[in-house]
Amino acid sequence: MSLNRRAFLTRSVSGAAAAGATLGAQAEAATLARPDRAAPPDAVGILYDSTLCIGCKACVAACKAANGAPPVVPPTLTDWNSGIWDSAEDLDGRTLNVIKVYVNGTREVKDREIDGFAFVKRHCLHCIDPSCVSVCPVSAMLKDPVTGIVSYDQDACMGCRYCSYACxxxxxxxxxxVSYGRINKCEMCSHLQAKGEIPACCDVCPTGASLFGKLTDLQDEADARxxxxAGAxxxxxxxxxxxxxRPKHTAAIASYQNKVYGKKDGGGTQLLYLSAVPFEKLGLPTLPQYSFAGMSEGIQHTIYKWFIAPIVLLGLLLALTYRSTRHHHGGPAQPSPHKS
Ligand code: SF4
Ligand code: SF4
Ligand code: SF4
Structure with a gap:
């Protein structure tokens, strides 16, 4: 059967589309086939209970002191109290932990969504299956196999910032x-833990809003609350x-959202949240219950595994090119239709 060039290209495009569809289906299968990683059995973590947080920011100052980070003084404050206040408004290269506030309407009642306000603590969540570790091409982001803490190796980092985009x-x-720049993020005060101490933010917190412990125990504590x-x-x-x-802090149980954020979100995190206002109002994203790292690695592996499809397509195109050039250069000479 003869195959003209148009028919060949049509079939090639159809074949490529079919290969692409197959590739997509295989990618989905691979996503399911790559199970999320589990936390190490002795993983540690932090339970942050927004309803206990009074917004004192003692944890922000303690974090900076423990990690040698300078204060952030907004330019608008320097006229009258320069150097006194650390007023970091968000995470930045010098702020590993920040307290933010949700406000609504008249802002009258704490931990109420309407006409209320609530605090939220933001720092690395030490994901159980972290995207930052998955995307780093030089393994500068590391997950400790025992504690599960996600740490950073400045010597290995090449400054691509993939981790920032992937988180x-x-x-x-x-x-x-600093010279050549560096990534900054909470490493759960692993330098203090190595000395038998606990993270500075949990040590200083007056109400227990930031609580350190073994991850499984923290999950049980959050479930128990x-x-x-409410009101007990x-x-x-x-x-x-x-x-x-250490003396406990006795207070009334709040009217919690019926969920522990971080238990399954994004594949699970070692920073867990309890809150009385919806988590998305605190800036915590709504995530699937699987990790992005597992999904992307599954797709990547599938593409590499099934790279055979584009190779076959390339082979067919090369065969067509060879057949065409053989007629022009290697085949028998054709008589000219204009020659008498
Ligand atoms: S992905 Fe983000 S939140 Fe999760 S461990 Fe990495 S830096 Fe922390
Ligand atoms: S664990 Fe340490 S580095 Fe992380 S937020 Fe708390 S004080 Fe800061
Ligand atoms: S987490 Fe604790 S130390 Fe930090 S602002 Fe809230 S109450 Fe204060």
Missing amino acids: PFGVPQFDLS LEVS AYAFPRGRLGDET
């Missing part, structure tokens, strides 16, 4: 104030969960 929470910040009726008295642990030497 669904916008956490890694590039600090341009959701089981208690509850003795909230402070500092480290299970540390009986």
Whole structure:
């Protein structure tokens, strides 16, 4: 059967489309085939209970002190209190932890969505299956196999900032104030933990809003709070969960959202949130219950595995080119229709 050039190209395009469809289906299958990674059994974490947070920002100052980060003084304040206030408004190259506030209407009642306000603490969530680790081409982002803490290796970093773009929470910040720049983000005060201490933000928190502990214990603690009726008295642990030497903070249980944010969101995180206002109002994104790292790695592996499709297509095009040039250069001479 003869195949003219138009028919060949039509079939080639159809074949490529079919190959693409197959590729897409395979990618979906691979996404499902790549299970999310689980937290190490002894992973540590932080439970942040927004309803306990009084917005004192002691954790922000303690974080800076513990990590050698300078204060951020907005230019508008320098006239009258230069150097006194650390007024970081968001995460940046010098701020690893920040307290933000949700406000609505008259802002009268704490932890109320309408005409109320609520605080939220923002820093690295130490994802169980982190995108920043997945995308880093030089393994400068590392997840500890024992604690699950996601740390950063400045010596390995080449400054591409893929981690900043890949993080669904916008956490890694590039600090341009140092030579060659560096990524800054919370590393859960692993340098303090190595000395038997707890993260500075949890150590200083007066109400237990930031609570350090073993991840599985924190998950149980968060679930237990959701089981208690709103208004009932509850003795909230402070500092480290299970540390009986530190007095507890007794207060009424809030009317929580019926969910622990971070338990499954984005594949799970080691920073867990409880809140009385919807989590999205606190700036926490609505994420699927699988990790983006697992999905993207699944697609990548499928594309590499099935790269055979474009190779076959290229082979067909080369065969057509060869057949065409053989007629022009290697075949028998054709008589000219104009020659008498
Ligand atoms: S929150 Fe962002 S920076 Fe932190 S571990 Fe997750 S992906 Fe990485
Ligand atoms: S764990 Fe340490 S680095 Fe992270 S927010 Fe708390 S104080 Fe800052
Ligand atoms: S120290 Fe505790 S109460 Fe104060 S802002 Fe930080 S998390 Fe909230």
